[in-house]
Amino acid sequence: MTSDNSTPVAARHWRNWGGNQESVAVEVLTPGSVDEVAAVVKEASATGQKVKAVGSGHSFTDIAVADDRRLLLHRMGELVEISGNLVTVQAGMPLHRLNQILAENGLAMPYLGDIDQQTVAGAISTGTHGSGRNHSTLASCVESVTLVTGAGQVQKIDSASPHFPAARIGLGALGVLVEVTLRCVEAFTLLADERPMRLVDVLDGLDEQIATNDHVEFYWYPYTDRAQLKRNNKVQASDRPLSRFRGWLDDEFLANTVFQGVCRLGRAIPATVPAISAVSARALTARTYTDRSDRVFCTPRRVHFTEMEYEIPRECLTEVLSALPRIIERLPFKVQFPVEVRFTGPDDAWLSHGYGRDSAYLAVHQFSGSEYEPYFRAFEAVCEPLGGRPHWGKLHYRDAESLRRAYPKFGDFLAVRDQLDPGRVFSNAYLDRVLGA
Numbered sequence: 001m002t003s004d005n006s007t008p009v010a011a012r013h014w015r016n017w018g019g020n021q022e023s024v025a026v027e028v029l030t031p032g033s034v035d036e037v038a039a040v041v042k043e044a045s046a047t048g049q050k051v052k053a054v055g056s057g058h059s060f061t062d063i064a065v066a067d068d069r070r071l072l073l074h075r076m077g078e079l080v081e082i083s084g085n086l087v088t089v090q091a092g093m094p095l096h097r098l099n100q101i102l103a104e105n106g107l108a109m110p111y112l113g114d115i116d117q118q119t120v121a122g123a124i125s126t127g128t129h130g131s132g133r134n135h136s137t138l139a140s141c142v143e144s145v146t147l148v149t150g151a152g153q154v155q156k157i158d159s160a161s162p163h164f165p166a167a168r169i170g171l172g173a174l175g176v177l178v179e180v181t182l183r184c185v186e187a188f189t190l191l192a193d194e195r196p197m198r199l200v201d202v203l204d205g206l207d208e209q210i211a212t213n214d215h216v217e218f219y220w221y222p223y224t225d226r227a228q229l230k231r232n233n234k235v236q237a238s239d240r241p242l243s244r245f246r247g248w249l250d251d252e253f254l255a256n257t258v259f260q261g262v263c264r265l266g267r268a269i270p271a272t273v274p275a276i277s278a279v280s281a282r283a284l285t286a287r288t289y290t291d292r293s294d295r296v297f298c299t300p301r302r303v304h305f306t307e308m309e310y311e312i313p314r315e316c317l318t319e320v321l322s323a324l325p326r327i328i329e330r331l332p333f334k335v336q337f338p339v340e341v342r343f344t345g346p347d348d349a350w351l352s353h354g355y356g357r358d359s360a361y362l363a364v365h366q367f368s369g370s371e372y373e374p375y376f377r378a379f380e381a382v383c384e385p386l387g388g389r390p391h392w393g394k395l396h397y398r399d400a401e402s403l404r405r406a407y408p409k410f411g412d413f414l415a416v417r418d419q420l421d422p423g424r425v426f427s428n429a430y431l432d433r434v435l436g437a
Contacts, residue, residue: 010028010030012024012027012028014057014065016059017117018060018368019306020306021059023066024067025066025068025070027068028070028072029072030074031076032075034146034178034179037071037076037176038153040069041152045152049425050067050069050424050426051071052064052065052172053176053426054070054072055118055119055121058115058122059122059394060308061393061430062428063126063172063392063430063431064172073091073092073121073176076178077089077090077093077094077097077119078090078093082107086184087105087181088179089101089179089180089182090179091119091177091178094116094117094118094120095112095116095118095123095298096117096298098182102294106186107186108186109138109141109184109293109294110141111131111132111215112297113129113138113298114130114298114301115301116294121177122393124138124142124145124168124169124180125139125171125172126392127349127392128393129353129354130297131215131216131342131344131361132215133210133214133343133358136345136347136354137169137344137347137349137353139347140352141183141184142168142181142182142183143181143182144156144157144181145158145167145177145181146179147174148178149175149420149421150422154178155420162416163416163420165348165350165412166349166416168349170351171351171431173421173426173431173435174417174420174421175420175421175426176426188234188293189234189235189236190232190234190296191232191235191290192230192231192232192287192290194228194230194231194287195228196226196227196228196229196285196286199220202218203318203321206317209231213232213233214233215230215231215232215233216230217230217341217342218341219338219339219340220324220338220341222335223273223335224277232296237290264367266334266336267369271334273336274334303367304367304368305365306365306370306372307364307394308363308379308390308391309362309363310380310389310391311359311388311390311391312360312361313359313360314343314358316386316388319382320360320383324364324379324382327375328375331378332371333370333371333374333375335364335375336370337365337367338365339362339363339364340363341360341362342360342363343358346358350407350409350410350412351410353389353391355407356408363391364379372395376395376396377397380397380398384402384406387406392434398434399434400433400434400435413435414435414436424437
């Protein structure tokens with residue numbers, strides 16, 4: 001079994017999907033049961049070792065970097081129980097398998113992000129989210145979690161526990177998630193409407209779009225005044241699928257094969273990037289179709305990239321968007337990827353980026369192997385003073401001191417960490433930076 005970047009599962013050398021993080025573990029462990037996970041953690045606690053559970057490698061930060069004992073949960077990816085709309089799965093299950101199991105049982109996640117390769121544990125632990133005024137992170141669908149604490153004890157944490165607001169988005173700092181119970185909904189169909197527009201027109205009607213559609217997002221193409229608006233709305237089951245050819249043309253050939261070639265050209269000849277971006281934006285055509293919800297939410301991503309994503313108060317969106325063209329024009333390199341903008345409602349998980357407020361999320365990307373740090377740092381410098389919160393799984397340069405100011409319940413989270421992992425069995429360099437040692 002191999003990962004998306006062809007690294008063998010049990011290899012000591014590991015690299016993430018984006019290709020920007022890697023590590024060599026002292027030992028790679030692949031437990032097949034909760035008892036085996038607990039035994040590994042107990043031994044590590046007793047001997048002063050570190051344990052880091054690693055999912056599918058779709059985080060761009062070093063949150064999953066393990067230099068001591070790497071714990072892989074791919075053998076713990078099975079369905080445990082379905083009880084009404086509550087679905088319990090082992091935490092190593094990838095989202096795409098979860099979606100298939102739910103569909104087979106007439107259920108669905110109420111919302112999803114645009115990638116389905118993450119494990120359930122990784123997705124909820126880093127605050128993975130989609131877009132929609134009535135939704136927040138996937139962690140808000142969590143009914144309970146079962147985790148192995150730093151002492152090797154197995155604990156089930158649900159809404160009756162004072163640890164629940166911390167455990168839903170735990171960054172891997174509180175324990176190893178082994179089971180997750182999700183609150184699902186009846187399977188539903190989405191009507192997708194995607195159309196190119198001028199950016200100014202998208203922004204002029206944005207409040208109404210957010211208020212009148214279930215899910216709204218858009219992409220702005222750097223060096224242009226063009227954007228692509230995407231709206232997804234729940235409808236009664238209907239038969240308006242994309243033709244097999246149109247689906248392949250848009251989502252495989254153009255979005256992946258052609259885009260890969262375009263990115264390589266732009267990296268080799270940077271002067272071509274603005275023209276390519278303008279042509280790409282103008283070449284977009286509208287499309288409307290219906291499909292099973294997860295097939296609309298999630299699309300294949302085969303062009304590898306690095307990414308930074310920031311949550312900001314929704315009312316600050318225009319200020320940040322207006323700063324981006326100036327940032328991009330001053331860079332010593334070109335930006336090849338569009339800027340993605342999504343929206344969510346308030347969340348109550350303590351380390352959710354959307355904690356307590358209506359949010360706008362802006363994501364900036366660069367093709368893997370291309371320079372990105374000046375771009376990302378300049379973008380962060382705009383977002384941070386506005387109270388912006390970086391996505392835990394996307395690149396950022398913040399530390400515990402600055403994040404404490406951004407999260408009202410930061411201290412409460414650290415107190416739970418002290419209770420569940422006082423010996424810091426699950427710490428690594430990333431957690432030391434963002435939570436403190």
